[in-house]
Amino acid sequence: MLDHKAGAGAPEDEIFDVYSDIDRDPFGRYARLREEAPCYWSKSGQIWVLTRYEDVLRAAQDWETFSSAQGNLIDEIPGRAGGTLGTTDPPRHDRLRSLAQAAFMKKNNEHLAQPTRDIANAAIDRILELRRFDYIADYSSLITVGVLFRLLGLPEQHPAEIRDKVVLSISTDRKTRGRNAELDAAFQWIIDFISREVTERRKHPQDDLVTRLAEAEIDGDRLTEREILLTTSTFVMAGVESLSSFMSVFMLNLHDHPQARARCVADPAMIPKAIEESLRLNTSAQRFKRVVAKETQLHGQTLKVGDKVILAYGAANRDWRKFPNPDVYDIDRNPQGHVGFGSGKHFCLGSQMARFITQIASETFLARIPDFRLTGEPFDWVPSSNFRSPKKLPFEIV
DSSP states (O other): OTTOSTTOOOGGGOSOOTTSSGGGSOHHHHHHHHHHOSEEEETTTTEEEEOSHHHHHHHHHOTTTEEOTTOSSTTOOTTTTTSSGGGOOTTHHHHHHHHHHHHHTSSOGGGGHHHHHHHHHHHHHHHHHHSEEEHIIIIIHHHHHHHHHHHHTOOOOOHHHHHHHHHHHHOOBTTTTBOOHHHHHHHHHHHHHHHHHHHHHHHSOOSSHHHHHHHOEETTEEOOHHHHHHHHHHHHHIIIIIHHHHHHHHHHHHHHOHHHHHHHHHOGGGHHHHHHHHHHHHOSBOEEEEEESSOEEETTEEEOTTOEEEEEHHHHTTOTTTSSSTTSOOTTOOOTTOOBTBOGGGSOTTHHHHHHHHHHHHHHHHHHOOOEEEOSOOOOBOOOSSBOOBSOOEEEEO
């Protein structure tokens, strides 16, 4: 079999190498893996790859077999594992999630609607003057950094600088096939920035998420200093990059499917359905890591304790066994059960907020700029082993 661990081919013969330029178009390779090697051993990455929906869903929900305690990033950031929602297992995970949720869910999302519209409209005013623009730098990043920093209570920072640090933090050095000093330094910059703000909140509490995290308490239990820093950094990284990337990929989907875009422009009530289908078809959270905690058998393979495993969410969401005509962008589809936000214990805490902000931002954009197209200028994807994220999205108004 193609996926037999002992007989895996040389790296140049691999179907799937997470350190290649895979994200230009990963879906053909995902499809081959699903049919020929659903439990595939990547020799170059020294990691199993799961691509079928049922396998990915089971692994995402079975934390006792597929553990997150050694980190959920394929190339984990040093010092992060064990201190975030995504890098802990129960019971520690449940304690941390309860405390984070108590802080995060104090207000509903409605209070974010007007700030989102205000930032969006100001950005669109400038875009209308430019005519040619980068949807990420000139729109989605401005919104995600602006809204997220208001929610967290962090001081205004230049969105380009923040996104640059976050993108570096989640990137992979393809030459070394892992992390490097520059990437780690970018993450440390984020931690240092947040640490200063946490110290300030202890002196001067405010009505913001950083203060609520610092003060969150359930039955006398509170977050440690490390947990506050790492949880806040996770919110920053997920909000700034993952949300911005998802908003951008959603707009790219609408660009590539003009009939769907026209329907969303004519009837904004279709936008939530289009967003959900985009989450299924093209989630930015393509791949996450687990480590085998209990030996298990899958598709004739033995996954041993300590083996690393990729849960390929982007592949699972295109499995025909779950979603008929999976490569078709169908905004009338009800993609119930997709794993665009993960599943199980590690289902994204900010999923509803991400949907809400994306809906408001997209409604505002399409109402004022219904016709746009790619300029033809080539664009690259962030070199990340986990996320599928365009570095820029060069559009022009038609």
